[in-house]
Amino acid sequence: MSRDSSFDVVVVGGGVIGCSVAYHLSAAGLRTALLERGQVGAGASGANFGMVQTNDVEMNHSIPMVKASYARFDHLEEELGMPFGFRRAAMLRLLFSEEQWKLSEERARILSRNGIPYEFVPPERIREIEPIVDPQGLFGATYSSYQGQLNPFHLLWAYLRRAISMGLSLYTCTEVTGFQIEHGRMRGVDTTRGRFSAGAVVLATAAWTRRLGEMIGQDWSIHTFRASCMATEPVYNTKLNTILTSADHVEMDVTGKEDAELTVLAVTQLPDNRFLIAQANRPGEVLSTMISHAAPKTMAIMAGRYLPSLRTARLLRAWAAPTTFTDDGRPLLGPVKGIDGLILAASYRSGVVHSPLAGQIVTQLVTSGRCDLIDISAFAPERKIGQAETIYMVKSSHSDSDGKAS
Amino acid sequence: MDDIELAVVGAGPAGIEAATAAALAGVNVALIDSSPKPGGQFFHQMPDPFECDDDSPHHAKGRQLLQRLESTGVHLLRDTLAWGIFEGPKPGTWCLTLHGPDVPPRLNVRAVILATGAFDRSIPFPGWDLPGVMTAGAAQRMIKNQRMLPGKRAILTGTGPLQLSAAAHLVDAGVEVVAVCESAPELLRRGIPHLLALLGQWERMREGLSYLRTLAGAGVPYRLGWAVTSARGGDRVSEATMAKLDRSGRPIRKSEIAEAVDTIVVGYGLTPSTELCRLLECELEFNRPRGGFVPRRNERLETPVPGIYAVGDGAGVGGAVMAMIEGRIAGQSAAVQLGRIPERVAVEGISREQAALRREQRFSRMLGDLFSPPAGLYALATPDTVICRCEQVTLAQIREAISYGAQSVSDVKNLVRTGMGNCQGRTCGSIVAHMLAMETGRTMEDVMYFNVRPPVHPLPLGVIEEYNEAAGASDQGRAMP
Numbered sequence: 001m002s003r004d005s006s007f008d009v010v011v012v013g014g015g016v017i018g019c020s021v022a023y024h025l026s027a028a029g030l031r032t033a034l035l036e037r038g039q040v041g042a043g044a045s046g047a048n049f050g051m052v053q054t055n056d057v058e059m060n061h062s063i064p065m066v067k068a069s070y071a072r073f074d075h076l077e078e079e080l081g082m083p084f085g086f087r088r089a090a091m092l093r094l095l096f097s098e099e100q101w102k103l104s105e106e107r108a109r110i111l112s113r114n115g116i117p118y119e120f121v122p123p124e125r126i127r128e129i130e131p132i133v134d135p136q137g138l139f140g141a142t143y144s145s146y147q148g149q150l151n152p153f154h155l156l157w158a159y160l161r162r163a164i165s166m167g168l169s170l171y172t173c174t175e176v177t178g179f180q181i182e183h184g185r186m187r188g189v190d191t192t193r194g195r196f197s198a199g200a201v202v203l204a205t206a207a208w209t210r211r212l213g214e215m216i217g218q219d220w221s222i223h224t225f226r227a228s229c230m231a232t233e234p235v236y237n238t239k240l241n242t243i244l245t246s247a248d249h250v251e252m253d254v255t256g257k258e259d260a261e262l263t264v265l266a267v268t269q270l271p272d273n274r275f276l277i278a279q280a281n282r283p284g285e286v287l288s289t290m291i292s293h294a295a296p297k298t299m300a301i302m303a304g305r306y307l308p309s310l311r312t313a314r315l316l317r318a319w320a321a322p323t324t325f326t327d328d329g330r331p332l333l334g335p336v337k338g339i340d341g342l343i344l345a346a347s348y349r350s351g352v353v354h355s356p357l358a359g360q361i362v363t364q365l366v367t368s369g370r371c372d373l374i375d376i377s378a379f380a381p382e383r384k385i386g387q388a389e390t391i392y393m394v395k396s397s398h399s400d401s402d403g404k405a406s
Numbered sequence: 407m408d409d410i411e412l413a414v415v416g417a418g419p420a421g422i423e424a425a426t427a428a429a430l431a432g433v434n435v436a437l438i439d440s441s442p443k444p445g446g447q448f449f450h451q452m453p454d455p456f457e458c459d460d461d462s463p464h465h466a467k468g469r470q471l472l473q474r475l476e477s478t479g480v481h482l483l484r485d486t487l488a489w490g491i492f493e494g495p496k497p498g499t500w501c502l503t504l505h506g507p508d509v510p511p512r513l514n515v516r517a518v519i520l521a522t523g524a525f526d527r528s529i530p531f532p533g534w535d536l537p538g539v540m541t542a543g544a545a546q547r548m549i550k551n552q553r554m555l556p557g558k559r560a561i562l563t564g565t566g567p568l569q570l571s572a573a574a575h576l577v578d579a580g581v582e583v584v585a586v587c588e589s590a591p592e593l594l595r596r597g598i599p600h601l602l603a604l605l606g607q608w609e610r611m612r613e614g615l616s617y618l619r620t621l622a623g624a625g626v627p628y629r630l631g632w633a634v635t636s637a638r639g640g641d642r643v644s645e646a647t648m649a650k651l652d653r654s655g656r657p658i659r660k661s662e663i664a665e666a667v668d669t670i671v672v673g674y675g676l677t678p679s680t681e682l683c684r685l686l687e688c689e690l691e692f693n694r695p696r697g698g699f700v701p702r703r704n705e706r707l708e709t710p711v712p713g714i715y716a717v718g719d720g721a722g723v724g725g726a727v728m729a730m731i732e733g734r735i736a737g738q739s740a741a742v743q744l745g746r747i748p749e750r751v752a753v754e755g756i757s758r759e760q761a762a763l764r765r766e767q768r769f770s771r772m773l774g775d776l777f778s779p780p781a782g783l784y785a786l787a788t789p790d791t792v793i794c795r796c797e798q799v800t801l802a803q804i805r806e807a808i809s810y811g812a813q814s815v816s817d818v819k820n821l822v823r824t825g826m827g828n829c830q831g832r833t834c835g836s837i838v839a840h841m842l843a844m845e846t847g848r849t850m851e852d853v854m855y856f857n858v859r860p861p862v863h864p865l866p867l868g869v870i871e872e873y874n875e876a877a878g879a880s881d882q883g884r885a886m887p
Contacts, residue, residue, distance in 0.1 A: 039813075039814050039816045039817065039854070040813075040816075040817055040820070046816075046820065153820035154820075154821070156820070157811075157817075157820065157821055160810075161810040161811060164810075170811060170813070172813055173852075232867065233828070233864060254495070255493075255496065256495070288687075289687070290493065290685075290686070290687060291492070291860065293490070293492035293494070293501040293503065293512065296490070296503075296860060296861075296870050297870060297871060297872060300867045300868070300870040300871035300873075301871050303867060303871075304867060304868065304871050304873060310867050311866060311867050311871065311873060312866055312867075312868065313866065313867055314864040314865060314867070315865055315867050315870050316826075316827070316828065316861075316864050317826075317830070317859035317860070317861075318859055318860050318861070318870075319857075319859045
């Protein structure tokens with residue numbers, strides 16, 4: 001199939017960011033095409049835990065962005081005309097030692113000061129919040145109420161459905177094979193289904209962004225790791241109030257000592273009583289959606305340790321997806337220097353919570369060339385990416401990252 | 407068990423032959439099957455309490471194969487579910503995760519032959535989820551395996567020779583069979599171009615004729631170009647309506663006849679069981695005569711995933727004879743790959759089997775062409791008919807997903823949960839695909855198939871954890887403070 005079609009904007013990537021961008025562009029009256037190499041949500045967005053999280057944020061530059069984006073969830077279902085099961089939920093993170101609290105202390109201070117509640121809970125109060133957790137042996141917990149939970153597939157489709165009704169053209173199984181650039185200006189993309197012409201191209205391509213950048217001599221330092229998740233059948237004899245995470249983790253070799261699953265517990269119970277359990281981290285560059293042999297076992301070990309009653313619950317599915325991070329914890333968001341009309345919206349730490357604002361920011365950039373919603377200069381794709389200045393470090397301290405699989 | 411090099415999953419005709427061929431070549435083989443006894447559906451063995459003498463040639467053949475298997479020293483893992491397949495701990499190895507009595511929870515091997523067989527295909531009609539409506543395979547199982555009558559008065563609807571066999575077994579067991587509806591239109595006229603493929607198939611024709619004789623003797627009408635179009639009942643089905651089909655497979659309403667029955671047996675052929683293949687993200691292609699999406703394979707029956715072979719009905723429905731040939735080809739090919747026999751020694755035997763396979767393929771193509779259910783049958787369901795039975799999703803909900811812009815079965819799954827339940831879409835996967843293709847004018851290749859995730863059957867978390875109840879602990883990785 002070959003095609004030569006003209007659009008105002010081509011958005012690449014049918015994940016939650018790409019769908020939001022496509023929705024906001026369509027709502028602004030722009031003729032938009034959304035290209036996806038596989039199926040809608042084939043990457044991390046379709047493997048998502050559905051957590052809307054504000055506490056696992058890079059703390060130097062990203063707090064205003066996460067707050068502005070989170071605030072939009074209050075009215076987003078109404079705006080899109082389709083429910084996606086958003087509810088506010090608190091996160092309880094179990095701590096086993098004073099050392100673990102020390103690592104979280106600065107985060108608690110900064111977040112609270114910025115209006116994201118994040119407090120220490122002594123062991124004797126844990127039962128009030130989560131009666132099924134045995135506080136024996138715990139040093140305490142951190143409690144963060146400003147979080148949420150939603151159905152990630154429905155969020156994706158709420159954006160998409162509204163966008164399609166406003167004229168979005170969706171092309172799945174359409175992989176970008178090259179870029180059309182003339183005299184430093186974006187002219188369109190070549191794909192496995194022919195050429196798409198557009199003066200503006202948005203890459204919302206998460207784990208695949210680096211590979212696309214290499215086609216045009218860009219070095220975008222986005223790393224990937226494998227995040228895993230699993231779902232049980234509905235469980236009625238166990239009730240969980242919070243999104244439960246743990247500062248402890250278990251480790252199991254995948255292909256040798258250098259390559260291990262580091263499992264940090266994150267458990268939630270959905271409105272239909274199924275449990276979702278996440279996540280396993282596999283450091284290293286992966287683009288595969290195949291789960292490792294170690295991940296289901298380590299996730300089950302962690303879940304069984306805190307919620308022994310789940311041992312008799314049947315597991316229905318376990319899956320994985322490549323998730324991204326940058327060494328400074330910030331996304332690559334903004335216009336690409338030297339190529340007019342190319343915009344990046346990639347490697348968000350948590351795509352779900354950032355998706356509403358991402359669409360708004362990109363649409364402003366396309367229509368006016370600037371963004372007055374928040375200061376995005378710290379996210380410029382051409383910045384020199386160093387290690388985060390704060391305690392925020394992805395690679396070297398997995399045990400400190402709050403559970404996430406977004 | 408540490409030195410197992412090859413795992414064969416499924417101990418039906420294909421798996422038995424594959425394991426035997428590889429073991430004879432000196433390969434250390436484990437043969438894994440979820441049943442208490444090997445044999446698969448074709449050479450099915452009774453559970454011990456129901457054991458009885460059966461001196462039919464069919465069973466004699468089965469016994470002979472099983473005896474040969476035992477003499478080769480293959481490790482047979484019975485009652486064992488291979489619930490997942492993963493990249494192994496060393497490059498070029500595969501890790502199978504197992505659940506069964508006295509089996510290791512993981513098996514790391516260098517090659518895997520998937521011989522996972524096929525399961526019954528249903529096509530939904532109003533009332534198809536009532537108790538008393540069952541697949542042809544289930545009805546046969548009840549009679550042959552459990553010595554139970556599925557009901558007293560039955561009607562069959564479906565297509566292909568398996569229907570005839572199910573009907574004959576029901577009659578023999580004493581069930582009153584009201585009619586056998588065969589959905590294939592104009593069977594005789596369409597059969598003429600295939601007459602050559604029948605050469606040398608005397609044994610099969612004899613078998614088919616004996617079923618027809620049984621049905622004729624009991625006065626059971628064999629209705630060509632008919633199907634059951636709806637069922638009614640309370641706690642159990644009490645009435646079935648059948649109708650003549652037009653050329654596209656849609657019912658001609660004025661031909662409808664209602665019959666009082668307590669059992670409806672549905673058998674629209676078989677669907678290959680490709681779950682383990684799909685866990686490996688092995689590329690599948692749509693092949694209607696072979697029962698749906700099947701793995702791509704080379705001449706040696708290896709899939710595009712190196713070291714993974716697929717044989718028998720699980721790689722494309724073709725029957726037991728073909729399955730056994732494929733098993734022997736893959737077993738010998740795996741032995742070559744594992745360095746147990748040199749290529750030049752194996753090549754002659756393999757080419758001989760390949761020639762036999764081509765002859766069999768002619769016959770199976772004929773069956774596939776004649777007995778593929780016509781697409782119009784997928785229009786029998788009404789808006790309130792439940793399509794995904796695990797998650798109770800109706801046709802109306804699927805249509806709503808389509809109206810949102812769903813283009814593939816995974817879009818429908820994400821919107822309305824079809825295929826997210828216990829069976830992971832084994833039953834509804836191909837139904838949703840056909841409906842989506844029909845309603846959006848797309849091809850089956852466009853709408854695709856559901857992803858499958860481990861475990862391929864639901865299992866308690868404690869099993870996945872490899873939790874040791876006696877020790878009160880998991881054999882776990884390193885716990886980090």
